[in-house]
Amino acid sequence: MSTSDYRGxxxxxxxVREQMAAACARAxxxxxxxQLIAACKTFGADAVSEAVGSGQRVFGENYVQEAKAKWPGLKDRFPDTELHxxxxxxxxxxxxxxxxxxVIHSLDRRSLAKALSRQCESQxxxxxxxxxxxxxxxxxxSGVLPDEADDFIALCRDLYQLNVTGLMCIPPAGMPPEPHFDLLAKIAERNGLGALSMGMSSDYAAAIEHGATSVRVGSAIFGSRSYPATGQ
Structure with a gap:
């Protein structure tokens, strides 16, 4: 990346921080x-390092393999960072x-809950x-259906003893996100969960106004992504 990319x-x-502050003020x-989660999928260690230099400490990755290749070295350099x-x-x-x-935001089925529970215990x-x-x-x-969420949350807590702290959603593209944020907040409230991960680059201000405790913002911070031809 060039120096101009770093400045970007x-x-x-x-x-993003200014817009988050304005949304918080309105709400x-x-x-x-x-919490601002800087979604750094496809961006390398240099981009993350620049974000850390600008005060960012919480980052989000979409793929385990990409994170495995990128983050051990970054964690050595920046031990106070948090990875989601x-x-x-x-x-x-x-x-x-x-x-x-x-933090893992994508717990969405019983087989995964069982696998995560086993690993939490062994590690x-x-x-x-x-x-x-x-x-x-x-x-x-992906995701648990809304009318199945209560039972799944109870299963994860009671049977699998997972550290469930909140909920995450990705509203449908091209639709107003606010009803989806409100629905997630209602499910969280009746289950005694405080964390709401909702809102991305296009709608994080609205998510904050509807109760988000963390927003996942990528392109508004890092710019447009270039995806490898082979995908992941």
Whole structure:
């Protein structure tokens, strides 16, 4: 990355923080009550280092393999950073996920809960877990259906003894996100969960106004992504 790219990251973080502060003010909330997760999928260690230099400490990755390649060295350099898994998680990656991440946002099925529980016990490590809710009931999207969320949360807590602290959602593209944020907040409230991971680059201000405790912002900070031809 060039020096100008680095300046772009610092500027992006500054703009996002200003907009978060404005959204908090509109909602009558304290800025420190909303965590900014810098979603750094496809961006390398240099980009993360620049964000750290601009005061950012919380980062989100979508893929276990990418995080495994990128983050051990970054954690050595920046031990006060916090790493979140914000993308889908395969059950066969549970061991690596528990070892790598401080928070896992994509707990969405019983087989994954079982695999994560086994790894938490064997590694004696208990990252915070967020249940992903498919608020739009979209067939192609991960997440527990809203009318099944209460039972799944209880299962994860009681049977699998997971450290469930909140919920996450990704509203349907092209639809107003606010009803989905409100639905997630209602599910969280009746289950006594305080963490709400909702809002991305296009809608994080609205998410804050509807109760988000963390927002996942990537392109507004790092710029447009270039995806490898082979994918992941």
């Amino acid at each position: 990251i610092a500027d992006g973080l500054s703009r 009558g909330r304290a800025v420190e009550d909303v 898994l914000i993308g889908p998680l395969q059950s066969n990656k549970a061991r690596e996920a528990v070892a790598l991440f401080d 004696e490590r208990h990252p915070a877990m967020l249940v992903q809710v498919n608020t739009g009931v979209e067939r192609q999207k």
